[in-house]
Amino acid sequence: MSRVMMRRKGKRKPPKPSLKAVWRTHIDDHPIGLAWSPDGKKLAVAGVSGPITLFNGADGAVQHKLPGHTFGTMAISWHKSSRLLASVGQDGKVRLWDTRTGSQTSEMAGGASWVERVAFSPAGDWLVSAAGRKLRLWDTTGALSCEYPDANSTITDIKWRHDGKRFAVTAYNGVVLYGPTRAEPLRRFEWQGSSLTLEWSPDGKHIATGDQDSTVHFWLVESGQDLQMWGYETKVLELAWSFNSRYLATGGGTQAVIWDCSGKGPENTKPVMLEGHRDLIKHLKFQRRGMLLASGGKDGLLAIWKVEKKKTVMLADSVFKNPIAGLAWSPDDRRIAVSDESGTLSIAAVQRT
Amino acid sequence: MMNTLETRVPVTVLTGFLGAGKTTLLNRVLTENHGKKIAVIENEFGEIGIDNDLVIGAEEEIFEMNNGCICCTVRGDLIRILGHLMKRRDKFDYIMVETTGMADPGPVAQTFYVDDDMQEKLKLDGIVTVVDAKHIWEHIDDSDEAKEQVAFADVILLNKIDLVASEDLDRLEARIKSMNSMAKIFRTRDAVVEMDSILNVGGFNLDRALEIDPKFMEPEYPFEWSGIYELNTGTYEWVMGEGPDPVMGAALLPLANNGLAAKEATLMGAVLTFSEDEQAVQAGETLRLGKGQHNQLVLNGKGETVFNFVIQQPGHYMLFTEHHPDEFDAHLCGTDAVQTPLETREYKPDHEHDEEVTSVGITLPGDFHLERLNRWLGQLLVKQGQDIFRMKGVLSLRGQDERFVFQGVHMLFDGRPDRPWGNEQRHNKMVFIGRNLDRSALEEGFRACLVS
Numbered sequence: 001m002s003r004v005m006m007r008r009k010g011k012r013k014p015p016k017p018s019l020k021a022v023w024r025t026h027i028d029d030h031p032i033g034l035a036w037s038p039d040g041k042k043l044a045v046a047g048v049s050g051p052i053t054l055f056n057g058a059d060g061a062v063q064h065k066l067p068g069h070t071f072g073t074m075a076i077s078w079h080k081s082s083r084l085l086a087s088v089g090q091d092g093k094v095r096l097w098d099t100r101t102g103s104q105t106s107e108m109a110g111g112a113s114w115v116e117r118v119a120f121s122p123a124g125d126w127l128v129s130a131a132g133r134k135l136r137l138w139d140t141t142g143a144l145s146c147e148y149p150d151a152n153s154t155i156t157d158i159k160w161r162h163d164g165k166r167f168a169v170t171a172y173n174g175v176v177l178y179g180p181t182r183a184e185p186l187r188r189f190e191w192q193g194s195s196l197t198l199e200w201s202p203d204g205k206h207i208a209t210g211d212q213d214s215t216v217h218f219w220l221v222e223s224g225q226d227l228q229m230w231g232y233e234t235k236v237l238e239l240a241w242s243f244n245s246r247y248l249a250t251g252g253g254t255q256a257v258i259w260d261c262s263g264k265g266p267e268n269t270k271p272v273m274l275e276g277h278r279d280l281i282k283h284l285k286f287q288r289r290g291m292l293l294a295s296g297g298k299d300g301l302l303a304i305w306k307v308e309k310k311k312t313v314m315l316a317d318s319v320f321k322n323p324i325a326g327l328a329w330s331p332d333d334r335r336i337a338v339s340d341e342s343g344t345l346s347i348a349a350v351q352r353t
Numbered sequence: 354m355m356n357t358l359e360t361r362v363p364v365t366v367l368t369g370f371l372g373a374g375k376t377t378l379l380n381r382v383l384t385e386n387h388g389k390k391i392a393v394i395e396n397e398f399g400e401i402g403i404d405n406d407l408v409i410g411a412e413e414e415i416f417e418m419n420n421g422c423i424c425c426t427v428r429g430d431l432i433r434i435l436g437h438l439m440k441r442r443d444k445f446d447y448i449m450v451e452t453t454g455m456a457d458p459g460p461v462a463q464t465f466y467v468d469d470d471m472q473e474k475l476k477l478d479g480i481v482t483v484v485d486a487k488h489i490w491e492h493i494d495d496s497d498e499a500k501e502q503v504a505f506a507d508v509i510l511l512n513k514i515d516l517v518a519s520e521d522l523d524r525l526e527a528r529i530k531s532m533n534s535m536a537k538i539f540r541t542r543d544a545v546v547e548m549d550s551i552l553n554v555g556g557f558n559l560d561r562a563l564e565i566d567p568k569f570m571e572p573e574y575p576f577e578w579s580g581i582y583e584l585n586t587g588t589y590e591w592v593m594g595e596g597p598d599p600v601m602g603a604a605l606l607p608l609a610n611n612g613l614a615a616k617e618a619t620l621m622g623a624v625l626t627f628s629e630d631e632q633a634v635q636a637g638e639t640l641r642l643g644k645g646q647h648n649q650l651v652l653n654g655k656g657e658t659v660f661n662f663v664i665q666q667p668g669h670y671m672l673f674t675e676h677h678p679d680e681f682d683a684h685l686c687g688t689d690a691v692q693t694p695l696e697t698r699e700y701k702p703d704h705e706h707d708e709e710v711t712s713v714g715i716t717l718p719g720d721f722h723l724e725r726l727n728r729w730l731g732q733l734l735v736k737q738g739q740d741i742f743r744m745k746g747v748l749s750l751r752g753q754d755e756r757f758v759f760q761g762v763h764m765l766f767d768g769r770p771d772r773p774w775g776n777e778q779r780h781n782k783m784v785f786i787g788r789n790l791d792r793s794a795l796e797e798g799f800r801a802c803l804v805s
Contacts, residue, residue: 074437
């Protein structure tokens with residue numbers, strides 16, 4: 001068991017070379033989903049009230065405004081082709097959109113009134129959705145491919161392993177692994193508690209979960225052994241792995257906490273604490289192939305950190321008027337999309353240093 | 354988390370057994386022209402068909418926050434649904450959460466204390482319980498859920514009064530009051546009630562809870578009546594008629610003078626006396642006088658029974674009786690006339706044997722020592738958190754100019770400084786509602802936390 005020693009309200013370091021704005025716009029809603037198309041040409045932004053706006057990634061021109069879901073959209077996921085976008089929401093539906101035409105291609109029933117999670121597999125052959133305890137697998141035409149047995153409790157997150165052969169689901173009581181070829185669960189990592197979010201390490205060896213009781217759980221997939229990291233200020237909803245599977249960045253407080261998972265793992269090690277935010281961190285995202293970590297806070301601060309073994313430093317920052325509502329690195333890692341709760345959407349280029 | 358400016362959206366939780374009238378009440382709230390924007394989280398079995406306000410269906414999903422801690426169960430579905438709702442641009446004036454008939458109100462109430470996001474954006478305004486006045490009798494004795502729904506409530510609607518005789522209604526109201534003396538009770542037909550009575554009730558407002566029944570804060574005594582007599586040397590007769598009980602406890606204590614302090618001292622002496630084993634006194638025998646002498650007067654089966662008082666020192670005496678003398682037509686006779694007490698007092702009877710679920714109100718003068726109080730409360734909640742359904746209080750802390758107000762659900766405790774005391778007399782008032790509460794242990798525990 002490893003313990004985080006939290007210190008609140010650290011001093012802000014002087015700002016480093018700032019981010020260079022590429023374009024900036026506004027949507028009239030609280031953005032809840034922010035996702036680049038895999039080719040980096042489009043940016044999809046879902047608003048809490050329902051509509052999904054498709055922007056041209058290069059200049060911010062609105063390409064389409066999809067109606068989304070009555071009562072609210074909950075999540076979006078891009079297909080590998082960058083043409084299909086899946087969305088789920090409070091109308092109980094899973095919807096597939098052709099983003100070139102802006103038209104809906106399929107509408108499926110998620111199985112309960114709130115469909116909360118959706119994820120295309122990395123290879124693009126499957127789509128998995130979760131609504132309450134219902135877990136369903138679809139193909140890209142919207143045909144139901146598999147209905148899994150009901151989960152014990154509402155599913156809080158779904159993530160595909162990077163090879164696309166497995167996906168992991170969290171709910172109260174731990175993590176369950178499934179595959180696209182059979183309905184039975186393949187593996188269970190049980191734990192008496194409520195996990196809210198999960199992330200696979202890119203090498204597939206670890207699964208980290210952020211939990212309601214202010215802890216982070218860390219599973220070694222092969223052995224099934226688990227570690228618990230505690231001492232967080234609040235529930236942990238922010239998790240990010242570095243591309244080399246070495247570092248796990250976690251939120252759950254005003255300081256991002258970075259665990260080094262190399263060697264014997266994070267057990268009994270002292271994590272690196274990133275000081276800079278003045279309020280809770282709400283989003284953490286590592287680059288896809290680089291060591292830059294972006295953090296977005298309730299204080300409106302966007303900070304870019306360079307994570308290194310010797311010393312992690314804040315490279316750049318930018319302050320928004322409202323709490324950060326979403327972060328997304330472009331597929332080429334050169335730009336970052338940031339939204340705040342008022343609907344401001346800003347795309348900035350990160351200068352190489 | 355402290356908010357100086359209240360921007361949190363109030364949440365009303367609606368409980369009650371299936372068929373009690375929750376849906377009727379919800380429909381009324383939604384259709385009444387009150388100009389308020391209300392979101393309703395309806396339980397999975399709900400059946401509201403109204404679209405002018407936001408109605409969201411929820412599948413009650415209860416989970417433990419911490420490994421193995423039953424007191425920290427919350428409603429996971431509410432955290433998600435309300436979290437999403439609070440992001441919307443269309444802001445709501447109120448949120449109502451309807452629970453299923455068999456629900457324990459604990460987890461839903463706890464949700465608003467345990468989750469940081471909930472606590473920041475929402476406040477539990479009150480728990481409203483709708484009771485089917487006709488059918489509650491089928492549940493109230495053996496259903497834990499029915500008892501808990503009554504015990505947790507800030508407001509109770511005794512609904513369907515048109516189906517019940519008024520004596521039965523009085524009996525029901527008395528029963529409910531003995532379980533939860535803090536709640537405001539309304540008698541309704543078709544759940545017709547002023548919106549102001551159920552929305553924005555400010556469950557936190559202890560002062561208001563106390564206005565309802567000031568007698569509630571009084572301690573309970575093992576006797577119902579006392580009378581002060583001025584007696585000369587001689588023998589008196591205490592004459593009793595037939596009454597509701599074949600025996601009655603009594604104590605006769607000398608009173609040093611007619612001052613308040615002496616009366617209080619004698620009263621405490623009587624409480625101690627009543628805690629002693631009682632000694633039977635048969636017809637024609639003499640009552641034992643003084644502290645520690647707990648007499649049990651044994652009545653004849655029929656007609657009058659006479660007991661003797663023998664007074665050797667002239668002066669004031671205070672007689673304490675387990676029941677009110679009027680119930681037995683009892684009176685004290687001197688040699689030539691009936692003696693009238695100079696002063697009488699009635700006491701709130703002790704309900705400990707009647708209900709498993711009760712309310713205990715404690716009032717203490719003085720200031721609390723914060724650390725001692727924290728320690729004691731911590732221990733109390735660990736030991737008895739499961740049995741304490743709700744608690745509220747206004748406390749005077751040493752060195753603090755502001756009143757300290759708190760409330761809690763099971764083991765969860767939320768306290769904060771409130772307005773300054775100003776000219777108001779500093780005091781400590783607390784209310785506990787729960788199962789098998791021990792009044793004297795609670796009072797003693799809190800007393801030990803006072804600054805001596």
